[in-house]
Amino acid sequence: QQQVKQSPQSLIVQKGGISIINCAYENTAFDYFPWYQQFPGKGPALLIAIRPDVSEKKEGRFTISFNKSAKQFSLHIMDSQPGDSATYFCAARTTRGNQFYFGTGTSLTVIP
């Protein structure tokens, strides 16, 4: 059973456009929601994260929007650049045990 559902599987965006990736979860025991960025041949790197008591967090061009009642969160990449082309994973962590569950990943391609 997929604890964290992520969509879309792939995304193509023009340079300068907005990339939006969505995730949904069911387990109310999750208390931390990070996004990871992974380039080919590299390990996932923490990009930005949010706690459920906050509805939005922004770091540069990257914003997480969090809807606790809907159990959904999304990553917005503003002014998308070709260098943003990578695979993005959302994740959720359980309150106990520090166990992380990952979404299935979104392959983002930003076209120059």
Added chain:
Amino acid sequence: SAVISQKPSRDICQRGTSLTIQCQVDSQVTMMFWYRQQPGQSLTLIATANQGSEATYESGFVIDKFPISRPNLTFSTLTVSNMSPEDSSIYLCSVGTSGSRELFFGEGSRLTVL
């Protein structure tokens, strides 16, 4: 953030052999984990490496197939035993520290089994 080094970065192995992957962290960490990432897939937790005791395995993973050691707070190994082509994957070491929710990953070890 912790700096995590994995060895080997990649390897090609024959069916039936075993390979040990090493994970070295530049600082003492509370938690160390091993993940598997199959081609084009998400990350699946194999086990939590416990310092000085047996690892805690997730459903579908067993110690005989994936023995793990963690002799201290900065080092762990994962062995993939009796390999088959289905074991071809990227194996990732990750770490977390007490008091922080963050999880950091190594660069991964890309294993191809022929």
